[in-house]
Amino acid sequence: xxxxxxxxxxxxxxxHSHRQLKVLGHQGYDFARGLRSADLVVxxxxxxxxxxxxxxxxxxxxxxxxxxxxxxxxxxxxxVGADGRWTPPYMPxxxxxxLRYHPFALAARDGPSDLSVCIDTSSDLLSREQGAPLxxxxxxxxxxLTQVMAALAALNQLRLQTDNLCRALAHFGLFTPISGQLxxxxxxxxxxxxxxxxxxxxxxxxCVLRQHGWLRALYAHQVSLANVDLSAAPVAHRWPxxxx
Numbered sequence: 001x002x003x004x005x006x007x008x009x010x011x012x013x014x015x016h017s018h019r020q021l022k023v024l025g026h027q028g029y030d031f032a033r034g035l036r037s038a039d040l041v042v043x044x045x046x047x048x049x050x051x052x053x054x055x056x057x058x059x060x061x062x063x064x065x066x067x068x069x070x071x072x073x074x075x076x077x078x079x080v081g082a083d084g085r086w087t088p089p090y091m092p093x094x095x096x097x098x099l100r101y102h103p104f105a106l107a108a109r110d111g112p113s114d115l116s117v118c119i120d121t122s123s124d125l126l127s128r129e130q131g132a133p134l135x136x137x138x139x140x141x142x143x144x145l146t147q148v149m150a151a152l153a154a155l156n157q158l159r160l161q162t163d164n165l166c167r168a169l170a171h172f173g174l175f176t177p178i179s180g181q182l183x184x185x186x187x188x189x190x191x192x193x194x195x196x197x198x199x200x201x202x203x204x205x206x207c208v209l210r211q212h213g214w215l216r217a218l219y220a221h222q223v224s225l226a227n228v229d230l231s232a233a234p235v236a237h238r239w240p241x242x243x244x
């Protein structure tokens with residue numbers, strides 16, 4: 001059995017505390033081994049829909065956000081193999097964007113436009129002896145860190161778009177609890193958007209979703225819900241009698 005990965009310890013990245021740190025290249029996803037879910041942005045719904053159940057959770061501030069369920073409602077169906085590789089049960093492989101930039105992350109301070117780059121100081125990818133430096137001799141962000149910061153900023157823009165989608169869905173009253181289904185150990189309720197409710201929207205409301213290109217994502221979300229219940233026994237395949 002693989003060892004449990006230590007809980008991340010994120011700190012706001014700054015030259016005074018982290019000037020000597022270097023970051024190693026990607027070496028797998030061991031850091032995500034214990035995760036039950038991963039955040040998604042709206043552009044990920046389609047590529048992720050055939051692999052994971054995509055549901056919504058409600059945060060303490062009342063805002064909903066989408067997540068991909070990596071372990072299906074408590075079942076032992078993880079996404080990280082013993083060798084640290086991302087090994088979902090189906091192909092092709094898709095790794096949520098939220099997990100691609102480890103050990104880096106963005107954290108909002110006073111608002112969505114006031115962001116700080118954070119770093120997981122418990123990560124095995126950090127070193128003082130080898131790897132790409134985070135800062136140059138003048139204390140400025142290195143080329144490697146600059147690339148990471150640009151990628152995180154682009155991801156944050158996608159998250160803001162996703163927040164707008166979730167606000168619209170909540171405003172239209174489209175979130176429905178998935179009966180008896182909880183997302184993680186915090187016992188957060190899972191929510192979905194039903195196609196029948198979409199079809200009952202007024203023309204003006206439907207137009208909002210269509211103009212922003214959100215309908216494709218919502219239909220992908222509904223397709224993904226076929227992955228929710230893995231408890232049913234598989235149906236034995238039988239050829240039609242005409243071909244027997």
